[in-house]
Amino acid sequence: MDKTRKTEGAGLSYEQALAFANSAGEKVVPTFCSMCGPNDGCGLYAFTKNGKLCRVMGMAEGQKNRGGLCPKAFASSQWLYSPERLTTPLLRVGERGEGKFKPVSWDEAIGIISDKLLEQKQKYGPESLAMLSPARRNYKGIMLRFLAVHGSPNHGHSGICHQQRSFAFNYTLGCWPQPDYKNCELIFYWGRQPILAGPATMLSHDLIELKNRGAKIVAIKPSMEADAGMADIWVPLRPGTDAALALSMLHVVIGEGLFDKEFVRDWCYGFEELGNHVKQYSPAWGERITGVPAQQIIDAARLYSKTKAAAIDLGNGVEHTPSSNDAIRAIAILIAITGHLDRPGCNLIPGPPEYTQPNSEKHLDLFTPDMVDKLVGPEFPPAFQPFLEGLSAAYYRILESVLTENPNPIRAIIAPGTQPLVSNRGTKNVIEALKKVDFFVTVDVTRPAEMAFADVVIPATTPYESDHPFELQGNWLMARNKVVEPAGDFKSTHEFFFELGAAMGYGKEFWNGSIEAYENFRLEPFGITINELRQHPVGIRLDKNPDSERTFEKYAKAFDNKSPRFSSAPYLPQGKAALYNTSFEKEGFTPMPVWREPPESLTVTPELAGRYPLILSDYHTSKFFIASWQRNIPLLREMQPHPTIHIHPGTAAERGICDGDWVKVESPHGWLKVKAEIYPGIRPDTVMVQHGWWQGCEELGLPDLPLADGGANANHMYSVDPEKVYDPLVTAMCSQTLVEVSKYE
Ligand code: SF4
Numbered sequence: 001m002d003k004t005r006k007t008e009g010a011g012l013s014y015e016q017a018l019a020f021a022n023s024a025g026e027k028v029v030p031t032f033c034s035m036c037g038p039n040d041g042c043g044l045y046a047f048t049k050n051g052k053l054c055r056v057m058g059m060a061e062g063q064k065n066r067g068g069l070c071p072k073a074f075a076s077s078q079w080l081y082s083p084e085r086l087t088t089p090l091l092r093v094g095e096r097g098e099g100k101f102k103p104v105s106w107d108e109a110i111g112i113i114s115d116k117l118l119e120q121k122q123k124y125g126p127e128s129l130a131m132l133s134p135a136r137r138n139y140k141g142i143m144l145r146f147l148a149v150h151g152s153p154n155h156g157h158s159g160i161c162h163q164q165r166s167f168a169f170n171y172t173l174g175c176w177p178q179p180d181y182k183n184c185e186l187i188f189y190w191g192r193q194p195i196l197a198g199p200a201t202m203l204s205h206d207l208i209e210l211k212n213r214g215a216k217i218v219a220i221k222p223s224m225e226a227d228a229g230m231a232d233i234w235v236p237l238r239p240g241t242d243a244a245l246a247l248s249m250l251h252v253v254i255g256e257g258l259f260d261k262e263f264v265r266d267w268c269y270g271f272e273e274l275g276n277h278v279k280q281y282s283p284a285w286g287e288r289i290t291g292v293p294a295q296q297i298i299d300a301a302r303l304y305s306k307t308k309a310a311a312i313d314l315g316n317g318v319e320h321t322p323s324s325n326d327a328i329r330a331i332a333i334l335i336a337i338t339g340h341l342d343r344p345g346c347n348l349i350p351g352p353p354e355y356t357q358p359n360s361e362k363h364l365d366l367f368t369p370d371m372v373d374k375l376v377g378p379e380f381p382p383a384f385q386p387f388l389e390g391l392s393a394a395y396y397r398i399l400e401s402v403l404t405e406n407p408n409p410i411r412a413i414i415a416p417g418t419q420p421l422v423s424n425r426g427t428k429n430v431i432e433a434l435k436k437v438d439f440f441v442t443v444d445v446t447r448p449a450e451m452a453f454a455d456v457v458i459p460a461t462t463p464y465e466s467d468h469p470f471e472l473q474g475n476w477l478m479a480r481n482k483v484v485e486p487a488g489d490f491k492s493t494h495e496f497f498f499e500l501g502a503a504m505g506y507g508k509e510f511w512n513g514s515i516e517a518y519e520n521f522r523l524e525p526f527g528i529t530i531n532e533l534r535q536h537p538v539g540i541r542l543d544k545n546p547d548s549e550r551t552f553e554k555y556a557k558a559f560d561n562k563s564p565r566f567s568s569a570p571y572l573p574q575g576k577a578a579l580y581n582t583s584f585e586k587e588g589f590t591p592m593p594v595w596r597e598p599p600e601s602l603t604v605t606p607e608l609a610g611r612y613p614l615i616l617s618d619y620h621t622s623k624f625f626i627a628s629w630q631r632n633i634p635l636l637r638e639m640q641p642h643p644t645i646h647i648h649p650g651t652a653a654e655r656g657i658c659d660g661d662w663v664k665v666e667s668p669h670g671w672l673k674v675k676a677e678i679y680p681g682i683r684p685d686t687v688m689v690q691h692g693w694w695q696g697c698e699e700l701g702l703p704d705l706p707l708a709d710g711g712a713n714a715n716h717m718y719s720v721d722p723e724k725v726y727d728p729l730v731t732a733m734c735s736q737t738l739v740e741v742s743k744y745e
């Protein structure tokens with residue numbers, strides 16, 4: 001029997017979908033799912049009967065999902081027809097937080113928001129408007145364009161996702177080198193959930209293919225999920241201690257001479273200083289901080305440095321600590337000095353795009369140097385602005401600025417598809433900020449957590465109710481197609497920004513309100529219009545750019561890459577990998593990576609550990625829900641009705657806790673009520689909850705949970721002390737604290 005796992009795609013081809021629709025008396029529309037927001041959406045066939053969505057099936061032609069869909073997609077019709085759908089714009093009539101609204105028309109709502117923003121622009125300047133970033137939704141580019149055209153730099157990026165990795169890699173290696181799954185013999189999944197995060201099946205396929213061909217998998221994370229279950233080695237570090245682990249591994253690699261001498265000589269700057277610097281980070285020191293046995297740290301460093309084709313896939317987990325930038329650059333340095341950069345099976349320097357790319361809609365060219373001073377709580381220090389998404393502030397710092405009124409308070413906040421009360425740290429402060437800000441607009445598909453605090457609530461279409469934007473995945477270009485008409489007075493978030501822009505006098509910058517013209521502008525490089533693209537039901541395949549053939553060891557080019565700063569200065573002033581970073585040093589930051597303790601931990605606050613002996617952190621994705629959405633969908637909620645905490649059997653037994661017991665989780669900042677899930681695959685000193693729980697499910701009779709104490713929203717459990725919680729360079733925010741868990745009486 002062939003025991004290898006198969007990774008061929010599932011789903012239907014277009015012909016099969018048409019045949020099925022005919023036999024069932026249904027209509028079929030090829031389109032995309034996008035129920036999880038991040039990434040580009042899985043291709044699927046949507047079937048309708050009597051004008052209503054009745055089922056979805058995976059699209060075998062889908063580039064990323066290869067016909068696979070996750071449970072969320074199969075719950076699409078329950079999302080679309082949820083009793084919690086917002087079906088008309090609402091205007092606040094009661095006090096903030098009371099949740100009293102009256103319905104208004106779409107046009108009235110646009111007029112109210114436009115008048116307010118224009119009035120504030122006149123009084124306080126355009127920078128008084130902030131937008132809170134959605135999680136990589138497909139309208140993010142249009143949102144950034146709106147801010148740029150309005151003249152505000154205050155895009156509140158999460159501060160815990162993607163840009164932090166990108167920043168540290170770029171300022172260390174001049175690029176963000178990606179793991180070469182196809183050729184590696186060893187992969188380190190570090191702070192990543194390749195199976196549960198991202199589009200259905202994409203990374204799962206990679207992992208299975210790796211396993212089938214005998215490559216070794218090392219999972220570095222505090223708890224074991226499906227990916228770590230397939231690993232050969234699990235390195236169970238304490239949450240948030242990635243920098244300490246990487247520094248200890250550097251100590252071993254340099255101390256034992258396991259580095260690539262030629263590469264270090266030719267392409268690294270500051271090796272000698274680094275060698276002296278990491279002497280302090282011995283494996284014994286690393287064990288004390290990370291909880292990983294010293295011998296396992298030594299073994300991991302040796303295994304990585306001695307395996308020729310070894311790659312590291314670094315996930316979002318490392319972006320949730322005050323030492324985030326140093327963790328990521330220490331790992332980048334590890335890749336460099338061991339010679340695992342841009343060689344087959346290692347981390348590869350991105351080459352020119354393999355396929356033509358669309359025109360960008362962002363209009364980042366409108367940002368000017370004088371706007372840097374108008375950032376409220378810059379995400380990156382002013383000297384490193386703008387970065388890849390233009391100028392950016394940090395999400396929580398924007399909300400904090402409303403409370404502190406320092407330096408210039410934000411007067412209006414628009415939050416499209418983001419749910420600040422359950423997405424960001426410091427829930428109690430966020431509530432106060434939303435009560436205090438002059439004007440607050442929320443935009444979402446179903447009732448969002450912050451709705452009671454909004455002045456205007458804008459309903460938005462699901463992807464099934466709109467025909468834009470098109471998607472490009474690798475060589476696959478396909479139009480999005482509308483499946484059903486919106487069941488109320490609402491439009492897409494794209495249309496919201498287009499119409500708001502027109503009402504404020506920015507119509508020209510928004511293609512005079514024409515979504516078709518906007519799609520055609522983006523499609524120009526492909527020489528096709530959106531109407532022509534629609535003639536291809538499952539899209540078209542692009543030819544490979546002739547100059548994109550993979551080459552290796554492109555160091556001279558990558559180390560000369562220009563940064564997006566106004567000066568266009570290169571990322572690496574010496575044209576070499578920055579083991580010693582003079583750009584950071586010049587701005588007063590540490591030139592070499594260091595360990596910075598979280599505000600509360602077993603090692604930094606032993607006095608707290610007496611009362612709160614366990615470490616708490618949280619997961620951001622699961623099989624059933626994405627971030628803080630979708631708990632209102634019965635199909636998904638039946639699979640996981642209650643918020644849970646992963647707790648080690650020994651830790652639970654010491655407290656008399658059994659599987660399924662309701663437990664109280666107390667930190668110095670608040671408490672949660674969740675169900676115990678006895679989980680052998682977690683460190684005994686660590687417990688993990690899932691991010692984003694707040695919403696009830698009407699159909700199953702499950703009520704909303706409190707947003708702070710007594711609920712299951714992990715965000716209010718952490719410190720928000722501005723002196724301790726931020727990474728000083730990239731504003732990554734801490735999601736670790738100390739807790740005690742007891743049976744809920
Ligand atoms: S991963 Fe799931 S929710 Fe996300 S786009 Fe794919 S099928 Fe939809």
